[in-house]
Amino acid sequence: MLDLFGILGGGNGLPYFLRPGVFFNNNNSSSSSSPLLQAGGRGAAADSDGGEAGRAQYSIPGILHFLQHEWARFEVERAQWEVERAELQAQVAFLHGERKGQENLKKDLVRRIKMLEYALKQERAKYHKLKYGTELNLGEMKAPSFDSEEANEKETSGSLNNQLSWKQGRQLLRQYLQEVGYTDTILDVKSQRVKALLGLAGDGTGDRSGQEPLLNGTDTAPKGANTLSDSSSVLEAFFIESAAAEFSDEDDEEDSEGKEKTIVDSRTVSDDPDAEEALKDFDFLSNTEDMDTSPESRSAGDGTDWEKDRQAWDVDQGLITKLKEQYRKERKGKKGVKRPNRTKLQDMLANLRDTEEPSSLQPSITPPPRPNANRFNEHDSSHTDEVEAITFPPSSGKAFIIGTEEAMETGELGLGELAGLTVANEADNLAYDISNNKDALRKTWNPKFTLRSHFDGIRGLAFHPVEPVLITASEDHTLKMWNLQKTTPAKKNASLDVEPIYTFRAHRGAVLCVVMSNTGEQCYSGGLDGTIQCWNTPSPNIDPYDSYQPSVLRGALCGHTDAVWGLVHSSAHQRLLSCSADGTVRLWNASNPQAALAVFNENKDLGLPSSVDLVCSDPAYMVTSFNNGRIGLFNMETRQQVLNMESTVESGASCQINKVLSHPTLPITITAQEDRHIKFYDNNTGKLIHSMVAHLDAVTSLAVDPNGLYLMSGSHDCSIRLWNLENKTCIQEFTAHRKKFDESIHDVAFHPSKCYIASAGADSLAKVFV
Amino acid sequence: MVMAEGATVVRRNRPGTTAKYIQQNIRSDCSNIEKIMEPPEGQDEGVWKYEHLRQFCLELNGLAVKLQTECHPDTCTQMTATEQWIFLCAAHKTPKECPAIDYTRHTLDGAACLLNSNKYFPSRVSIKESSVAKLGSVCRRIYRIFSHAYFHHRQIFDTYENETFLCHRFTRFVMKYNLMSKDNLIVPILEEEEEEEEEGGQNPSTGESEA
Numbered sequence: 016m017l018d019l020f021g022i023l024g025g026g027n028g029l030p031y032f033l034r035p036g037v038f039f040n041n042n043n044s045s046s047s048s049s050p051l052l053q054a055g056g057r058g059a060a061a062d063s064d065g066g067e068a069g070r071a072q073y074s075i076p077g078i079l080h081f082l083q084h085e086w087a088r089f090e091v092e093r094a095q096w097e098v099e100r101a102e103l104q105a106q107v108a109f110l111h112g113e114r115k116g117q118e119n120l121k122k123d124l125v126r127r128i129k130m131l132e133y134a135l136k137q138e139r140a141k142y143h144k145l146k147y148g149t150e151l152n153l154g155e156m157k158a159p160s161f162d163s164e165e166a167n168e169k170e171t172s173g174s175l176n177n178q179l180s181w182k183q184g185r186q187l188l189r190q191y192l193q194e195v196g197y198t199d200t201i202l203d204v205k206s207q208r209v210k211a212l213l214g215l216a217g218d219g220t221g222d223r224s225g226q227e228p229l230l231n232g233t234d235t236a237p238k239g240a241n242t243l244s245d246s247s248s249v250l251e252a253f254f255i256e257s258a259a260a261e262f263s264d265e266d267d268e269e270d271s272e273g274k275e276k277t278i279v280d281s282r283t284v285s286d287d288p289d290a291e292e293a294l295k296d297f298d299f300l301s302n303t304e305d306m307d308t309s310p311e312s313r314s315a316g317d318g319t320d321w322e323k324d325r326q327a328w329d330v331d332q333g334l335i336t337k338l339k340e341q342y343r344k345e346r347k348g349k350k351g352v353k354r355p356n357r358t359k360l361q362d363m364l365a366n367l368r369d370t371e372e373p374s375s376l377q378p379s380i381t382p383p384p385r386p387n388a389n390r391f392n393e394h395d396s397s398h399t400d401e402v403e404a405i406t407f408p409p410s411s412g413k414a415f416i417i418g419t420e421e422a423m424e425t426g427e428l429g430l431g432e433l434a435g436l437t438v439a440n441e442a443d444n445l446a447y448d449i450s451n452n453k454d455a456l457r458k459t460w461n462p463k464f465t466l467r468s469h470f471d472g473i474r475g476l477a478f479h480p481v482e483p484v485l486i487t488a489s490e491d492h493t494l495k496m497w498n499l500q501k502t503t504p505a506k507k508n509a510s511l512d513v514e515p516i517y518t519f520r521a522h523r524g525a526v527l528c529v530v531m532s533n534t535g536e537q538c539y540s541g542g543l544d545g546t547i548q549c550w551n552t553p554s555p556n557i558d559p560y561d562s563y564q565p566s567v568l569r570g571a572l573c574g575h576t577d578a579v580w581g582l583v584h585s586s587a588h589q590r591l592l593s594c595s596a597d598g599t600v601r602l603w604n605a606s607n608p609q610a611a612l613a614v615f616n617e618n619k620d621l622g623l624p625s626s627v628d629l630v631c632s633d634p635a636y637m638v639t640s641f642n643n644g645r646i647g648l649f650n651m652e653t654r655q656q657v658l659n660m661e662s663t664v665e666s667g668a669s670c671q672i673n674k675v676l677s678h679p680t681l682p683i684t685i686t687a688q689e690d691r692h693i694k695f696y697d698n699n700t701g702k703l704i705h706s707m708v709a710h711l712d713a714v715t716s717l718a719v720d721p722n723g724l725y726l727m728s729g730s731h732d733c734s735i736r737l738w739n740l741e742n743k744t745c746i747q748e749f750t751a752h753r754k755k756f757d758e759s760i761h762d763v764a765f766h767p768s769k770c771y772i773a774s775a776g777a778d779s780l781a782k783v784f785v
Numbered sequence: 786m787v788m789a790e791g792a793t794v795v796r797r798n799r800p801g802t803t804a805k806y807i808q809q810n811i812r813s814d815c816s817n818i819e820k821i822m823e824p825p826e827g828q829d830e831g832v833w834k835y836e837h838l839r840q841f842c843l844e845l846n847g848l849a850v851k852l853q854t855e856c857h858p859d860t861c862t863q864m865t866a867t868e869q870w871i872f873l874c875a876a877h878k879t880p881k882e883c884p885a886i887d888y889t890r891h892t893l894d895g896a897a898c899l900l901n902s903n904k905y906f907p908s909r910v911s912i913k914e915s916s917v918a919k920l921g922s923v924c925r926r927i928y929r930i931f932s933h934a935y936f937h938h939r940q941i942f943d944t945y946e947n948e949t950f951l952c953h954r955f956t957r958f959v960m961k962y963n964l965m966s967k968d969n970l971i972v973p974i975l976e977e978e979e980e981e982e983e984e985g986g987q988n989p990s991t992g993e994s995e996a
Contacts, residue, residue: 467901467902467903468897468898468901469897469901470839470840470842470843470897470900470901471804471843491843491846492843492846492847492850493846512902512903514898515894515897518890518893518894518897520846520849520850520853520890521850521853522850523847523850559894560874560876560877560887560891560894560895562858562883562884562887563853563858563884563886563887563890565853565857753801755801755804755805756805778801779901
């Protein structure tokens with residue numbers, strides 16, 4: 016009705032009825048003063064023909080009309096204002112929520128930084144300790160407990176390392192920011208402001224509003240930045256701000272730098288004074304939270320507050336993220352800036368929050384104890400694995416959180432790779448890590464091949480002198496020949512599978528030992544059945560499923576009446592030496608399988624021989640170890656015992672010697688003992704040169720590398736150790752093979768000419784390392 | 786260095802425990818097939834079958850060693866048992882008519898490869914369902930070694946059987962777990978059992994086998 020008066024149409028300011036030529040209508044019954052109006056209307060209508068109706072006449076009805084009209088207009092406007100106000104309020108609430116989210120985000124990131132820093136410090140301390148044998152004084156290296164106070168202590172303890180890392184961090188960040196487009200002046204200005212706020216200059220909250228324009232437009236760095244109170248915190252705030260800024264506005268540092276610049280510029284200029292104003296009103300909200308916990312006097316209660324906040328926000332996080340996204344889009348006017356990282360970061364934090372309690376993060380950041388200093392990356396991998404079960408997007412996170420050079424190196428690929436690394440359950444993989452840590456100068460041995468085919472434990476190993484061929488002797492009555500260059504592709508892990516090319520069948524019981532001649536043409540095996548079988552080694556290139564060649568088996572050397580435990584071949588004399596559980600050590604002519612040439616110890620004077628070896632430095636001699644711990648040096652030509660090595664075992668406590676080995680060049684005999692020791696004896700005097708505890712369980716086997724520099728020992732504790740013979744230190748340790756019947760590794764061997772080492776396990780596997 | 790023969794440590798989770806258990810039982814009395822066949826409580830059937838098959842392959846080596854002396858490619862040019870069938874060796878790309886000794890060796894080597902392969906039997910603690918079918922085919926081929934030895938090298942077979950009762954055990958094994966069809970069990974073990982009553986408490990009317 017009222018529209019007739021042109022009110023809603025906005026009109027031209029002049030009350031409709033005052034305009035010339037306007038006819039009043041009788042239809043307006045909605046007004047309370049309608050009779051009057053109508054009367055006025057009629058009155059006016061009477062005059063309206065003339066067109067001079069009420070130009071200068073102010074009649075009561077007219078005035079009333081006018082007032083009503085105005086009132087109606089005001090009502091409408093008020094309604095509009097109400098609507099606008101409601102909208103603005105909603106916006107404000109939304110922004111507020113966003114800011115809170117930012118605060119939480121920042122807190123999480125700060126938390127993470129502290130954790131990582133702590134972990135880094137620990138690693139450095141460890142490294143330092145290992146490297147220099149002393150403790151690195153990092154001051155208090157308490158695990159961050161998410162108390163600002165404690166963090167302050169830690170930070171301000173101010174060791175050199177700390178300062179250095181901060182400087183490096185800052186440098187790095189400056190670099191990033193410059194790439195981003197921040198100029199130095201802006202950085203300085205910002206840092207000034209931050210410092211001021213943080214009370215370094217002693218100011219309280221006075222500068223908060225000053226901070227507003229800066230923070231406001233960014234919609235990132237939260238006001239919470241001003242609750243930190245330290246130089247470290249400055250840095251943290253700094254790089255949260257800048258980094259979060261990076262995240263919100265760019266995808267990668269390297270990409271779209273031009274765009275970044277404009278974004279940054281637009282951001283630093285507070286682009287919405289209205290919003291700023293409005294937000295100032297909401298200061299009180301932040302103040303109530305943050306003011307209570309003023310920077311200097313943060314107490315343990317802060318942690319719980321944060322907890323509450325966290326919980327309160329847990330629920331809303333998703334919604335807030337959505338709203339933020341929306342809002343951002345609106346604000347930026349759809350600049351087309353992709354924000355994958357931001358969302359991802361949010362998700363990451365949501366996950367972090369959801370999956371972890373802050374306190375539980377602390378213990379898990381201590382990396383598993385390692386004997387050596389780890390590279391930072393390696394540490395991080397274990398840390399990452401333990402703390403974050405989720406996979407991070409490759410480009411996020413790492414680069415900005417860690418302000419160290421190493422992070423720089425890993426850069427973009429950092430986390431993706433590292434998150435993918437798993438601390439495998441298999442003991443084998445542990446060894447890989449350990450071996451990877453070693454000094455790069457030294458050769459580290461890595462598992463390469465797994466030889467699977469035996470049905471029962473493998474007792475002996477022998478390498479071919481020249482070819483990459485290995486022969487294994489097993490308790491399943493067979494020997495198998497393997498060509499290491501013929502591998503079959505295995506579906507998982509680095510270890511390649513090899514299949515045997517030949518199976519030697521002749522023994523009637525477990526095969527206990529195997530040796531090859533120096534040419535590799537023949538090999539000999541001794542078994543539980545008391546026989547020594549002589550074989551012509553088939554060619555390494557034969558087809559595994561070829562026809563049976565009876566000529567492979569040359570013959571058997573019979574003579575022993577019990578299991579043959581040890582065999583050794585002498586190339587110089589074409590002799591074969593064997594020791595058996597029947598108490599004898601026999602000498603055979605290798606080229607002509609016949610009765611034994613010589614028998615030693617027939618009357619079991621010295622006990623039962625467990626192992627023999629030829630003295631390399633003097634081929635006429637051989638050394639035998641006995642299961643009562645004695646070692647005897649014999650002259651084979653005179654068939655006399657020359658020397659009885661000093662066995663330092665107390666009377667009554669005999670220690671079985673599992674293996675005796677003669678050094679290739681020096682007149683030294685090395686023994687592997689049941690009591691976990693490895694002992695070194697001088698051949699000339701028979702005296703014990705050195706003794707060391709080598710393993711956690713009985714040492715079962717020894718091997719010396721062809722150059723005489725390294726010793727390898729295998730043990731029932733499932734480990735193989737490599738020793739430097741000069742200083743008798745352990746260079747490397749592998750864990751390999753499972754235990755079967757409490758036995759694990761039976762034999763180890765070096766390849767005479769190639770870079771292979773092999774181990775024989777009771778779990779029916781043989782492993783080859785390169 | 787003596788092989789430990791300690792108390793039975795039965796820990797299901799560890800690979801190789803089943804093998805230990807079986808070996809212990811065999812060592813104590815290899816004629817007590819019932820006991821050897823009886824799985825311990827809670828034993829996974831797939832693993833039980835697998836480990837038994839490994840043990841059979843292991844022990845068959847002994848028979849193969851004996852056969853090597855007597856079974857020459859000249860005399861036994863093909864792998865046969867009765868005149869009905871000639872068995873082709875599956876170890877080659879295309880099945881080949883290997884002489885008996887080659888068939889024996891190839892089958893045992895092939896079984897070793899298969900049973901130890903990472904692809905089909907990656908773990909000794911649990912057997913993949915898809916791989917259980919392989920056990921059947923391995924059994925079938927291995928059985929032919931028994932049948933060839935029975936029909937062509939009777940003395941060796943008898944001596945070996947008296948020492949180890951391997952064929953008896955194998956027959957009982959495949960029947961118990963239905964790894965082979967009864968038609969293929971041509972070695973007249975059960976008739977002998979009926980006659981000789983070797984096994985105490987053996988039910989005389991267990992299945993019939995073809996002579």
